[in-house]
Amino acid sequence: MAKVIALANQKGGVGKTTTAINLAASLAVLEYDVLVIDADPQANATSGLGFDIHKIENSIYECIVDEVETDKAVLKADIEHLYLLPSHIDLVGAEIEMLNMPDREFVLKNVLDKVRNSYDFILIDCSPSLGLITVNALTAADSVIIPVQCEYFALEGLGKLLNTIKIIQNRLNTDLEIEGFLLTMYDSRLRLSNQVVDEVKTHFQDMVFETLITRNIKLSEAPSYGKAVVMYDAASKGATNYLNLARELLQKNNMT
Amino acid sequence: MAKVIALANQKGGVGKTTTAINLAASLAVLEYDVLVIDADPQANATSGLGFDIHKIENSIYECIVDEVETDKAVLKADIEHLYLLPSHIDLVGAEIEMLNMPDREFVLKNVLDKVRNSYDFILIDCSPSLGLITVNALTAADSVIIPVQCEYFALEGLGKLLNTIKIIQNRLNTDLEIEGFLLTMYDSRLRLSNQVVDEVKTHFQDMVFETLITRNIKLSEAPSYGKAVVMYDAASKGATNYLNLARELLQKNNMT
Numbered sequence: 001m002a003k004v005i006a007l008a009n010q011k012g013g014v015g016k017t018t019t020a021i022n023l024a025a026s027l028a029v030l031e032y033d034v035l036v037i038d039a040d041p042q043a044n045a046t047s048g049l050g051f052d053i054h055k056i057e058n059s060i061y062e063c064i065v066d067e068v069e070t071d072k073a074v075l076k077a078d079i080e081h082l083y084l085l086p087s088h089i090d091l092v093g094a095e096i097e098m099l100n101m102p103d104r105e106f107v108l109k110n111v112l113d114k115v116r117n118s119y120d121f122i123l124i125d126c127s128p129s130l131g132l133i134t135v136n137a138l139t140a141a142d143s144v145i146i147p148v149q150c151e152y153f154a155l156e157g158l159g160k161l162l163n164t165i166k167i168i169q170n171r172l173n174t175d176l177e178i179e180g181f182l183l184t185m186y187d188s189r190l191r192l193s194n195q196v197v198d199e200v201k202t203h204f205q206d207m208v209f210e211t212l213i214t215r216n217i218k219l220s221e222a223p224s225y226g227k228a229v230v231m232y233d234a235a236s237k238g239a240t241n242y243l244n245l246a247r248e249l250l251q252k253n254n255m256t
Numbered sequence: 257m258a259k260v261i262a263l264a265n266q267k268g269g270v271g272k273t274t275t276a277i278n279l280a281a282s283l284a285v286l287e288y289d290v291l292v293i294d295a296d297p298q299a300n301a302t303s304g305l306g307f308d309i310h311k312i313e314n315s316i317y318e319c320i321v322d323e324v325e326t327d328k329a330v331l332k333a334d335i336e337h338l339y340l341l342p343s344h345i346d347l348v349g350a351e352i353e354m355l356n357m358p359d360r361e362f363v364l365k366n367v368l369d370k371v372r373n374s375y376d377f378i379l380i381d382c383s384p385s386l387g388l389i390t391v392n393a394l395t396a397a398d399s400v401i402i403p404v405q406c407e408y409f410a411l412e413g414l415g416k417l418l419n420t421i422k423i424i425q426n427r428l429n430t431d432l433e434i435e436g437f438l439l440t441m442y443d444s445r446l447r448l449s450n451q452v453v454d455e456v457k458t459h460f461q462d463m464v465f466e467t468l469i470t471r472n473i474k475l476s477e478a479p480s481y482g483k484a485v486v487m488y489d490a491a492s493k494g495a496t497n498y499l500n501l502a503r504e505l506l507q508k509n510n511m512t
C-alpha cells in the first residue's frame with residue numbers, strides 16, 4: 001500500500017515541482033517504487049522528467065474524464081523504480097467538467113486507488129491554486145508536504161493553505177496529515193532567508209523538516225535536460241539535499 | 257483615459273506582483289497617476305504596498321459581488337500618485353459566483369471603467385492561473401505584460417498563455433495587445449539565464465522589453481517592509497531596473 005503525499009502551496013514558484021521530481025527520484029535511487037502524479041496543467045513534472053508534453057497520449061486528464069485505466073497512462077521514467085502519470089494542458093478544462101460529477105472531490109482518489117498497491121510512494125504535484133484539482137489531491141493523500149520558499153510573500157499564504165487543509169480534514173479526508181513544511185531556495189548569506197527560516201521554525205516547530213533545500217543552480221538546470229538532479233549532477237548540493245530529505249522522510253515514517 | 261495593462265502568466269513565481277508594484281511605483285515617481293488592481297486572492301500586491309490584508313474592508317471582491325462603488329474601495333499608497341484597489345482572500349470564491357453572472361467575462365471591466373478617467377495607468381496583478389478572474393483582467397486590459405523568469409520551466413507555459421490571449425482577442429477584446437515580454441530574475445553569471453534570454457529574444461524579437469530585471473535581493477526584501485523598491489532603496493539595481501522599465505514603457509506609448 002503506497003503512502004500518498006501531495007505537494008501543495010497556492011503561492012507560485014516555491015519549489016513544488018522541483019520537490020516532487022527530486023524527492024521521488026531520491027526515493028527511487030534508494031530502491032523504493034515511486035509514482036509521480038502530475039496534477040498541474042502546466043505539466044512541468046512531466047517535462048522535468050524528460051517527456052515531451054506535446055506527445056503524451058494518455059494523461060491524468062484521460063483517466064479523469066474518459067476513464068482510461070490508470071496503469072495504461074503511467075510512463076516509466078529513466079530511473080529504475082520511478083514512474084509518472086503525466087499531465088496535459090487539457091487538464092485546465094477538467095476542473096469545469098469535474099464540477100458536475102457526483103463525487104467530484106474523490107475523482108483523483110478513485111484514479112489513484114487503482115494503482116496504489118503497485119508503489120511504495122505516490123507523490124502528487126499540484127498547481128499554484130486551491131481549486132478542485134488540488135482539493136482532489138488533498139482528498140486522495142495521506143499527507144501533504146508544504147514547500148515554503150525563503151521569501152517574504154511565501155509566508156503570507158500559509159494561513160489560507162492551513163485553513164483549506166483543515167476543511168478537507170473535517171469534511172473529505174479525516175486521515176490527512178501534514179507531513180511537514182519544507183524550506184526551499186535557502187541562501188544562508190541572505191538576512192531575509194534566515195528570517196523566514198526562523199519564523200517558520202518558531203511557528204511550526206517540529207513540523208518543519210530538518211533538511212533545508214538550498215538555492216542551487218543545478219536544481220534549475222536539471223529540468224532543461226529532462227533529468228532529476230541526482231541524475232544530472234549527483235555530487236551537487238541540490239542532489240545531496242533531496243537525498244537527505246528522502247532519508248528524513250523514511251525515518252519519520254519508520255521505513256529505514 | 258487610463259491605459260490598462262494586465263500582468264499575466266500562469267507560471268507561478270515569475271515576478272508578476274513584483275512588476276505590478278514596482279512599475280506602478282516608478283510611474284508614480286515620474287508623476288503619472290497610477291492605480292494597481294490586485295486581482296489575486298493571495299493579495300500579495302496589497303501587502304507589498306504596505307496594507308494589512310486582514311484589515312481590508314472593501315476590496316475587489318466587494319466591487320464584483322456586492323457592487324460597492326470602485327472609488328469607495330480604492331486606497332491611497334504611501335507614494336504620491338499611487339493608488340490600490342486591494343484584494344481579499346474571499347476572491348477565491350468570486351470565480352464560482354461569477355460563473356453564473358450574465359456578462360461574466362466583463363465584470364472586472366465594468367468595475368474598472370467607473371474609475372478609468374481618474375488615472376494615467378491601471379496595472380492589474382493576476383494570480384498564477386488562466387481562470388475566470390485572469391480572463392476578466394485580459395478582457396478589461398488594453399495590453400498585457402508577460403513576465404518571464406530566466407528559468408527553464410518559465411519557457412514551457414508561454415505557448416498556452418499566447419493561445420489564451422489569442423482567444424480573448426478573437427472573442428472578448430479585439431483591442432488587446434501584447435505590451436511586451438519582460439525578462440525577470442536575470443543573473444548574467446548563469447548560463448541558464450543567458451540561454452533563456454537568447455531563446456525569448458529569438459522567438460519574440462522586438463516584443464521583448466530592452467530592460468532586463470536582474471535578480472536583486474532588495475526586490476525581495478522591500479515587500480517585507482510594505483514598500484516598493486524605489487522607496488526601500490532607490491539606489492539599488494532593482495529600483496534602477498524598474499525606473500528604466502517605466503521610461504521604456506512611456507517611450508513605447510509616445511508619452512515621454
Ligand SMILES: Nc1ncnc2c1ncn2[C@@H]1O[C@H](COP(=O)(O)OP(=O)(O)OP(=O)(O)O)[C@@H](O)[C@H]1O
Nearest residue numbers: 012013014015016017018128214215216220268407
Ligand atoms: N533549490 C532551488 N535552487 C534553485 N532553483 C530552484 C530551486 N528550487 C526550484 N528552483 C527553480 O525555481 C523555479 C520554481 O520552482 P518550481 O517550478 O519547482 O516551483 P513550483 O512551486 O512548482 O511552481 P508553480 O507554482 O508554477 O507550480 C523553477 O525554475 C526551478 O527550477
Ligand SMILES: Nc1ncnc2c1ncn2[C@@H]1O[C@H](COP(=O)(O)OP(=O)(O)OP(=O)(O)O)[C@@H](O)[C@H]1O
Nearest residue numbers: 012151268269270271272273274384470471472476
Ligand atoms: N528581480 C528579482 N530579484 C530577486 N527576487 C525577486 C525578483 N523578482 C521577484 N522576486 C521575488 O521572487 C518571488 C516571486 O516573485 P512574485 O511573487 O512577484 O512572483 P508572482 O509571479 O507574482 O508569483 P505568483 O505566481 O505566486 O503570483 C517573490 O518572493 C519576490 O520577492
Ligand SMILES: [Mg+2]
Nearest residue numbers: 016017040044
Ligand atoms: Mg510546479
Ligand SMILES: [Mg+2]
Nearest residue numbers: 272273296300
Ligand atoms: Mg503574484
